Amino acid sequence: MSGVEVAGPGTAGLQQFGHDTWWLVLLKAAVIFVILMLLTLFNIWAERRLVARMQQRIGPKVNGPFGLLQSLADGMKLILKEDLIPKTADKLVFVCAPAIVAVPAFVTWSVIPFGPTVKLPWSDTVTPLQLTDLPVAVIFVLSMASVGIYGVVLGGWSSGSTYSLLGGLRSSAQMISYEVSMGLSFVAVFLYAGSMSTSQIVEAQDKIWYGVILAPSFVIYLISMIGETNRAPFDLPEAEGELVGGFHTEYSSAKFMLFFLAEYVNMATVSALATTLFLGGWHAPWPINLIWDGANDGFWPVLWFMGKVMFFIFVFVWLRGTLPRLRYDQFMHFGWKRLMPSALLWILVVATIRAVELNGGIDRQWLFGALGLCLVAIVTLSFVAEKKQSDAATQQEAATFDAFAGGYPVPPPRRTDG
Numbered sequence: 001m002s003g004v005e006v007a008g009p010g011t012a013g014l015q016q017f018g019h020d021t022w023w024l025v026l027l028k029a030a031v032i033f034v035i036l037m038l039l040t041l042f043n044i045w046a047e048r049r050l051v052a053r054m055q056q057r058i059g060p061k062v063n064g065p066f067g068l069l070q071s072l073a074d075g076m077k078l079i080l081k082e083d084l085i086p087k088t089a090d091k092l093v094f095v096c097a098p099a100i101v102a103v104p105a106f107v108t109w110s111v112i113p114f115g116p117t118v119k120l121p122w123s124d125t126v127t128p129l130q131l132t133d134l135p136v137a138v139i140f141v142l143s144m145a146s147v148g149i150y151g152v153v154l155g156g157w158s159s160g161s162t163y164s165l166l167g168g169l170r171s172s173a174q175m176i177s178y179e180v181s182m183g184l185s186f187v188a189v190f191l192y193a194g195s196m197s198t199s200q201i202v203e204a205q206d207k208i209w210y211g212v213i214l215a216p217s218f219v220i221y222l223i224s225m226i227g228e229t230n231r232a233p234f235d236l237p238e239a240e241g242e243l244v245g246g247f248h249t250e251y252s253s254a255k256f257m258l259f260f261l262a263e264y265v266n267m268a269t270v271s272a273l274a275t276t277l278f279l280g281g282w283h284a285p286w287p288i289n290l291i292w293d294g295a296n297d298g299f300w301p302v303l304w305f306m307g308k309v310m311f312f313i314f315v316f317v318w319l320r321g322t323l324p325r326l327r328y329d330q331f332m333h334f335g336w337k338r339l340m341p342s343a344l345l346w347i348l349v350v351a352t353i354r355a356v357e358l359n360g361g362i363d364r365q366w367l368f369g370a371l372g373l374c375l376v377a378i379v380t381l382s383f384v385a386e387k388k389q390s391d392a393a394t395q396q397e398a399a400t401f402d403a404f405a406g407g408y409p410v411p412p413p414r415r416t417d418g
Contacts (some may be wrong), residue, residue: 088160
């Protein structure tokens with residue numbers, strides 16, 4: 001057998017999957033693993049260099065040309081460090097927790113499309129540049145992210161430390177909350193693409209990217225992916241000033257390295273998912289696709305895909321070097337009372353537009369205008385209502401405060417909620 005014999009280059013649909021020979025499946029899996037490992041080493045180096053430039057420092061520059069081998073040196077140092085297990089830890093769970101976090105981060109890439117169906121060099125084998133695909137591939141990605149949360153919780157609980165336990169609980173609450181918003185941001189994409197398959201969603205964006213026509217979903221996803229990956233300014237589970245180090249406080253050596261590796265692989269994963277669902281996947285960006293007919297053929301789409309992923313990685317680093325860390329209550333308040341209602345409202349808007357379009361509909365300009373006004377009105381009223389509630393609470397607090405109750409005047413308490 002020689003790979004896919006029922007589909008040629010450019011063929012769309014799930015029929016092109018499931019025909020690869022065993023050696024081709026292993027080759028694809030090995031290539032994905034190598035790409036992720038090299039991407040992690042490069043992203044750590046790039047983050048340190050970029051943040052150093054933003055803060056007018058030099059950054060790593062000794063190990064290798066431009067310091068490119070610094071990440072590899074740090075990894076070797078972690079592997080060779082003494083591996084400590086706390087006396088009060090549940091040893092089996094303590095050892096398994098890092099693997100539970102790291103493995104799903106790699107498995108998620110099995111449904112990410114790197115490019116179209118191509119013919120491999122020096123052979124007659126035709127295969128899609130994707131390990132596999134499913135009718136519910138995006139749901140599979142969300143399920144893998146949920147499995148990773150178990151590793152965080154178990155790592156914090158099994159350490160036998162109060163600080164680790166608090167970090168695990170805080171991290172799980174944060175990841176679950178923003179995973180809900182992330183899932184809601186996908187619904188509009190499903191409504192437009194008519195599929196949950198990653199390859200079919202990419203094919204549906206050959207004319208226009210969903211990041212343009214579904215901009216609110218794109219913004220909601222961008223915010224959710226930062227909260228989901230525990231990155232600054234949402235890196236609250238690892239807030240050193242409050243929790244020492246978060247859920248991995250008691251970890252060292254290779255087990256700590258697995259947590260660190262999973263964080264950076266997850267950064268690449270959510271970036272690849274954003275590229276697939278909102279930025280056309282492996283399709284060439286405008287205006288390259290207009291001036292070059294072969295931009296979306298062969299192995300060139302891999303270059304466009306990786307370029308888009310690296311753009312999101314840069315956004316992660318940019319935010320880390322720019323924004324201060326939020327308070328935990330502010331972060332959770334924003335997720336549940338701002339992001340989630342906005343996502344639900346946008347789903348209602350998109351579902352209404354799609355229903356009208358599929359049934360003949362009305363003038364789309366009037367429809368978009370009316371829905372836009374409703375959206376602005378609802379968001380404005382929500383902010384006004386909360387402001388009135390906050391002002392009422394302030395007035396009540398001021399009315400009940402007696403500065404001379406203790407026999408001598410004291411200053412009123414400082415408000416710290418805004």
